[in-house]
Amino acid sequence: MHVVATAGHVDHGKSTLVRALTGTDPDRLAEERRRGLTIELGFAWTALPGVGDVAFVDVPGHERFVPTMLAGIGPVPAVLLVVAADDPWMPQAAEHLAALDALGVAHGVVAVTRADLADPAPAVARARAELEPTSLGGAAVVPVSAVTGRGLEALRAALREMLLALPAPDAAGDVRLWVDRRFSVRGAGTVVTGTLAAGRVAAGDRLEHAGRRLRVRAVQSLGREVDAAAAVARVALNLTGDGVEEVGRGSVLLTPGAWHLGETVDVRLSGAGTPPERPLLHVGATAVGAHHRPLGDGLARLRLERPLPLRVGDRAILRDSGSRALWGVTVLDPAPPPLGRRGDAARRRAALADATGVPDLAAELRRRPVADLDLLARLGVPVAGADQVAVRAGRWALSPERAEAAAAAAARLVRVHDAAEPLSPGVPPAALAERLGLPEPLLRAVLRPPLAVVAGRVTARTAPALPEPLERALAALTADLAAAPFLAPTADRLRELGLDEPALAAAARAGRVLRPAPGIVLPPGAAETAAAWLAELAQPFTTSEARVRLGTSRRVVLPLLEHLDRRGLTRRLPDDRRTVTPPAAR
Structure with a gap:
């Protein structure tokens, strides 16, 4: 189907011409027929050979009904502009043409009506001159008489040529139906009409209005009930659901979740x-x-x-x-x-x-500090192929230039932090992402060597370097534990070595000690060594058997066994005995 809006000055014969083309009077209201002018939007349709069904949206020409006129031409891709041969170029014709030009409507035909009452040549020349600087410049201008039938076949031919040049509609697109009429039908309820410019609507579909979901009970197109209608089409939808009474002219029905x-x-x-x-x-x-x-x-x-x-x-x-x-x-x-x-x-x-x-994804990436691809899709920007033009992490994306700048800024921030906090090198990813104004997944995507996430911190060091006094203290601790790796030093010995809480935390982050619980300090790799030693016991084993095999105290063995459970190296049984998990099952 094709949809064409009429436009032009009041009383220039738009409705009469539509009636001559379709055999249907588009003026539905008794008041319109009594006064001889269109007040509301009218609709009529016909079939053109080689084109198929053509629906006409007949808009008011009177200056008092300009908002209604704009409601009619707004969603429609083509226009039939009507001017009279026996009148000069009139204000409403100029205003309608200005509106069509403002909307960028480039597909149209001009009908010079009443060619039986006056020589149409001057009106044809004036129409061509007025159209020339607008989006409708070069449109066909056809003299016609709806009374005698003169020019009707030429007008149909011009309409056919114009309609065949229209771009193909996006029948798979998201629905955005601007409602231009609402009424009630006894036994059916609320019915709304509009021009379906893209997408497809079927009985049973759900459409969104003001945050609520309405159900389409039935679909009509060109006066016939159909299972579904695809763009471009004039449709009437019978709606039901909570909030349906709030739908009126100017409302919009949407594919749920597809629009911002x-x-x-x-x-x-x-x-x-x-x-x-x-x-x-x-x-x-x-x-x-x-x-x-x-x-x-x-x-x-x-x-x-x-x-x-x-x-x-x-x-x-x-x-x-x-x-x-x-x-x-x-x-x-x-x-x-x-x-x-x-x-x-x-x-x-x-x-x-x-x-x-x-719509252009690369341009949007340049304009936005961080692009939300889900949002861009709802704004009509194609996001397919984002990986080729962006640094991406899930729904988030950056232009390559912004990604490089973010990586350089991250390196600077980490250097500044490490210089100020030598015992606590590296920055937590969440904190660094906040400083850079990035979602954390996107921060991880933009990091470049030597930066990496190590032990839960963004650092430039694969094994964070420690100050010399701390290195000496750890060397002494290693000597203490050489003969009995699970006999953790006492608090007094840790103080004697100068290993306070900040120092031990820095050593743990650097992977130089294992701390299964506060106050318990063991060599790095103690968990794996403990699992290997405990595997030598008869399975399952008790806590006391583990304490003896590891040569340690209950103060150490209890938190160490819980650590092994968390790591999946051992499995605790209901009777509090444990088994060592085989390496293949870890």
Whole structure:
């Protein structure tokens, strides 16, 4: 299916032309038929040979209904602009064209209606001149009369050619359905309609609205109930679920978990002059108040009155409801960093200077200190192949340049720490990650030799060097334990050697002693030696048998055996006896 929005000045024959093309009156309301003008969005459809089904969204032309008009054209990829041969170029035609240009709509056809009432040549020439500087420049302009049928076949041919040139929709994409109508059907309940621009909706699907999950009970398209509808399509969804009564025009239904809803967005603006401080943002079929903060060079930050699901490259309109001036909006970053310090706005302007609104992972990595790949995917940035352009750890990623800078900064911080704390070399990874502003998994990914994580600390030493006095004390301790490795020195002997708590902690981190419990100091490798000696006993063995075999005291053997249990070198049985775990099972 293809979806086309009509546009143009009031009373220029949009609805009459749609009726001539489709055989259906798009004006649904009695008030519309009585007054002869479109007030709400209208819908009609037909089939074109070689194209298939074409649905028309008929929008109001009266100036009082501009917000409704914008709700109709916002999600639609193509337009049928209508001007009358017997009228001059009118204000609403100019405003509608300006809105289409602001949205970047590049696929359209112009119908010059009432060609039976006046020579259409001047209107055709004026339409071509008005279109030339806009996104619709070069569009076909076709004189037509809905009354006599003149030009209808030429118009259908022009529509067919235009529709065949549309880019293929993303039928596998995430659903974002902007609701443009809501009503109730007796026996069915709430029904909403909208233009499905991407993705697929089927009966039984769950869609998210305002943080709640709603169930799609049924799907209709072009007046027929279908099992599923794929983009691009006009759809009507019968919804049920907690919170369904809150869904109305301007609401948006989403694939659950696939979108970021944000209240702050950085954009690039097009158009003359500067928007006011409090404009309206029109996107899809919704309008929301915004606070406009210029960043300079056509860039701005918008703070929205309520969060919206926006993606990089989205097109929207800023509108001054007082002057009715319009500005085109291209979304550059729907999840920007805060601007809290002096100079942040200027730095942000520089970061966005080359942003075009085309989603690009490498560019996002350059702009973000740390990139959250899950967030970028929700912002519409393709993250497949991130390993080729980034240093990555799970969901976190850095550009190669930032990764090198982070590695250099980590090396500097470790050197400074080691110089200040020679007995405690190395920095805990969590503390170093916090200093660098990195998630800990990403810190480990950016470390470069000689830095490594050794014994739970980031250090440049594979075996941390110890001060000379501590080396002498450890040499004396080694001599003490040479003949009886499990006869741990007393507290008095440790004090005599100058081995206080900080010194012993440094020695343990360096792997020079084993401390199975406070106050118990044994040689490095004592655990493995103990397991080998205990394996010589009849299995299982008692604590007393272990004490005798190791030649030590209960003060030492009890915490040592518990240490061996924790290491998996021994296994404690329910009767408090133990067995040595075979090496192959450890």
